[in-house]
Amino acid sequence: MSDSREPPPFDDEETEEEESVKQAEVVSQEEVVTKPTVVTEPDPVPVVKEAAAPEPVKVEPELLDDDDDDDMFESASASANLPNISIEVPTKYTDTAKDDYSKASHSSQYDSKVNDITIQVSDPHKVGDGMNAYMSYRVRTKTSIPSFKRAELAVDRRFSDFLGIHEKLLAKHRHAGRIVPPAPEKSIVGMTLIKMSKTDEEAVSIDFVEKRRAALERYLNRVARHNTLVQDQDFRDFLEQEELPQATNTRALSGAGVMRLVKNVEGALSKITIKMTEEDSWFEEKQQQIESLEQQLRKLHASFESLVHHRKELAVNTALFAKSSATLGNAEEHTALSRALAQLSDAFEKIENVHQEQSNTDYYAVAETLADYLRIITEIKEIFMVRVKSWQNWQNAEQNVQRKKEAEAKMQASGRTDKIAQIQADIKELEARVQTCKSDFDELSAEIKKEMQAFEQDRVVDFRQLVLIFLKNLMKSQEQNIKNWEAFMPEARAIA
Template sequence: MADMTESPPLFDNETKLDDLEDDDEDIFASAVQEQNQLEDTSPYNGVSKVQAELPKLSLRDMPEENSFSSMSSPAPGPLSPPLGLMNTDIGDLHDVPINDNADTLSANIIHSRSLEEVPADTSEVFLKITVTSPQKIGEGMGAYVAYKVETRTNMLIFKKRNFSVIRRFSDFLGLHDKLTEKYLRNGRIIPPAPEKSVIGTTKIKMSGDKNQEQNSSSTEFLERRRAALERYLNRTAAHPVLSIDPDFREFLEADVELPKATNTSALSGKGVMRLFNKVGETVNKITYKMDESDMWFEEKTSQIDSLDIQLRALHSAVDSLTNQRRELANCTGATAKSIAVLGHGEPGASLGRALAQLAETLEKVEVIRKTQSNSDLYQFGEMLRDYVALIGAIKDVFHERVKVFQNWQHAQLMLNKKREQKARLEQSSRTDRTSQAATEVIEWEAKVDRGQEEFDNISKMIKEEVERFELVRVQDFKKQLIEYLESMLQHQNQLIKYWESFLPEARAVA
């Protein structure tokens, strides 16, 4: 490798702005299931009658060419659709109003898979986490949202087998920061926490009972965030090292309010410093090019960049598909209302009856299409969004390796300078400073050895982590796509039944 000098960071990570106070609320800013296939214990409360009638089709009997049953790490399970804001009693917490209209998520969500049974074989180690009951606490700009985190496990490292705690959004971000500080330098891929959203949290703060449209938007935002938080915790729980971390265990089972995370608020002094540090990191990534000698990292970096582009493009397409299905559902509903009015004014009995039947059929089709859009979003779109963030986490750990290499090369450069200085002192016969120079040479030799050891260790760890990620990703995509296709088959089959039942009525028109 060619000797390179370190590109200094834009800001020191330890810099503090004491004169800036942390904003009191952090909601202004920004999944792993068990290896067993688990079944729901209770249906989603908001499922309509039409959805309940959907027949069960399965692709799981199809022959499988590849098996990942030998994986050592459990793959993330299906992305849980929203549970709805359940009326869970949490002291003095106030429920966020829920719009019961058919076009809201809480009324048209596919059957929830979040509340699943634990494995029947209790000898198998499992750690299952669900995030439920988003609750708005307070009113106005001082309001925030708390979540109920429920855990079921048979791991002996936990004190109980079933327990639950209340956590606010800043607690999740604080946990992620702690894990990143501990393990990123070692080459671990840290699952990313959900991003902050100023717009979404402002809507929640300002939502009220009178504004139903705003409440519907807030409900959708809360459900998406709840599902994202649940995926984040389960991905962390699936990691063999992160799952037993003391901070992670405290987050799950300490039934007390955690110390407020002071560096997660977007408007805090540390939040501003974190933003500037990210800018410095970005500049460093662009300007510093590492002379890579390990072809594995060069090839894997290219693959990760390509995968990132493809996933972003696919996520954008699925997002457009979701919006188009919702628009189609709304147009179908408007058509049903117009036909119903037309049927009431029709003098012919048979034609009027057929128009009324058509309007009723279109209303059912509207529900199905809204359910399809939710399936596009929560079974496919959110998984893609999740993996785009995971790719970002992989890039972060790759860049951490580059920073370790920079430190190593800097130590090597300083060692060369100290050796040259020692040689000049020996030639000039300045014995008074020769011993000090020799000591400095020994110190920098030790730093070079430590730097090389750290670089070798992080390179080895990254290879192991990326290999594990690839195995989990393949299994996760396979499982999610099968469930998504099953859902689409159910929807299309139900649409066929609706139109077949209407056909005799249409033929009976005189």
């Protein structure tokens, strides 16, 4: 009885459309009959399919074209006057793919012009044995900037060399209000694994080495995006000179390391004790924005790291399921079922590779980018603190002038005129000092505003690329999984 109540299925879509068109024609004819005085033809009645089920949307490979991505963000990029970005996500997560994801030479500094320089860090290899061992990296540079000696450069650098150039850039540019991208952090555990490795192949295979290589490449490209830092002589020497003096002040137990620790403690105390009267509303709003951005990025970074960890666990469990399916297929006596279980195991092995590639891509392209920006925000806070110290120097100079003027007034009141000339000379010198401190403070404030403008432009471009890479990788992973299941479907239907 239940079958008789259900409408018959539409085996032929053309038949259904013809019936609908006929009904529409009948309705239109009735309207004409009831209204003979109307000369104009009635509007066509739209055909409505009530019983037809919607067809599933099939994702075509053309959806992954770069032109579609530009259309998705056309209005946003046009309003921000940002350059278009073309991103290719390979099907396999090879070393070349890791290089593509970690490149960051696509942004601009203060204007729409992009620095024509690309830096690649590759070929990590172990040098030395035992506790004296370290990893060396090949730094390749391609540029058309006239200040460089050649268009293509290649040098070998160890991790301490990267820290050395970072310390030099900080010493020369932080006090001027420029944002120096933070260098990758040290890792005692990772270096211990490298020193304990017996062969070069074993050292290179450590996951820590690849993470550090990608971080060093992102760091150099971020520095190269800055119009001032890329022209720094020390930075050019780092990319050009075959041999560099060993950077010993980067060691944690060195004298310079102890001094850095003391300065960090002093800086923390200064942040607590110095209270600046902010007169520029722009800086007040920007500091609040940076604080809010840091909080949200920390939450997003923690969530995304959890997602990457979940996908790695999913890949491991998928591999275990594939192994169990293969074991069950070997024990199955039914030939068709045994063959289907073997094919199911192969499908799950392919899906396990997809999950692993997706987790790797998400880590290098998204999670590490978020971590970089958290470290950049920390550097921005240090720049704001440099401005506070500059303001304090200005206020101290004005207080010194005021004290000298009070001392001059007391001497004049007491009739002691022998030292008035010296005090007046000191006052004139201190007033010049006040003007210098005020000028330094104003220049520093203007430079920080320019740096923050560039930071905002770069952040929009980087996060746009981050979203595009994440979506492309997600869509490609889903397409690969669909293909794997479609290939397995005939085997499942062949079980008899």
